Amino acid sequence: MARYTGPKSKIARKFREPIFGADKALEKKNYPPGQHGPNKRRGKQSEYSIQLMEKQKAKYTYGILEKQFANIFEKANRLKGITGENLLKLCEARLDNVVFRFGIAPTRSAARQLVGHRHIVVNGNVVNIPSYTVKAGDVIEVREKSKSLETITASLASRKNNFDWLEWDNASMKGKFIISPEREQIPENIKEQLIVELYSK
Template sequence: MARYRGPVEKLERRLGVSLALKGERRLAGKSALEKRPYAPGQHGQRKAKVSEYGLQLREKQKAKFMYGVSEKQFRRLFAEAARREGNTGALLISLLEQRLDNVVYRMGFASTRRFARQLVTHGHILVNGKRVDIPSYRVRAGEKIEIVEKSKENPQIVRAIELTNQTGMVAWVDVEKDKKYGIFTRIPEREEVIIPVEERYIVELYSK
């Protein structure tokens, strides 16, 4: 299954939760989900009973679409989390948080993960001084993430950094906003990652 490229606001309405896919529009309270908090389509306002499988699938879709990964990538990450010792669901979230595009987003250099992915693929990001254009690159604790010199005045990047004054910064990154670089200081604990996903349902789904 390919990565989702359709209308993201319809996707959020269908899943009934904000997935941080619309950046500044979401922060301004102008997202379609706030205006129409029900599923799209003719029968969107009907309350349908959701099966156990439906709940499990919905949680997987939330995580997959939020982090912008394909079905194949998601399965690989889950398989890796399942092989490790510890809580599989928590490990899965940790692996997703270590993706380079997500770290760029967490550092406030992009207002959405989708834009962060574009910055990475278009060569605007350095990791420890070297250009890395692979969004799935796994960032390790202590690595330095930096905007390339020629892109530091990009209006979208500048605006995204300004928005962090409103949204705040997560505890596991240390960012120098003026110099547009940051350090991924550590892998976050699951309880620190505030996302609308109940990963236990994902574990149940893949454990069948």
């Protein structure tokens, strides 16, 4: 299972956003990494650089590597509607992201691990592919044998967010993907139009 395994605090500092979750390093040093610290004079970014940064931010946020991200963009481009919005909708429909949104895991990387280790069931069947596309009406639940796992119970105990396009029952550890979210419902700070412009060159 291909995934990003490099330093996360440096990436969060690069974008000045906690894209991997709460990060003390980002709180202490809210400026890009580099040996000259916050006083380094940084040249004006080119249009291409700004677009590339936005694409990288989206990739790191959802934990998707380059080739897979390009494939998702191609799929988004073929769908009806606005390509940028379709791109984010497809990212949101990934099983690892849905598990994270439900609060079963505290981060997307933890959600990816739970899916890969066969702790998640979709419509009664164990699915261990993090990139599996969840469809409207699909029921996602924690596997019976895994309901007592400390990582899952701890994450659900501190669950805060409720999303309009998801329905979750804490008692049965079961949820439903009601419908694909609209752009304004997706909380990620991503300027998807810049990504579309980058791929359109």
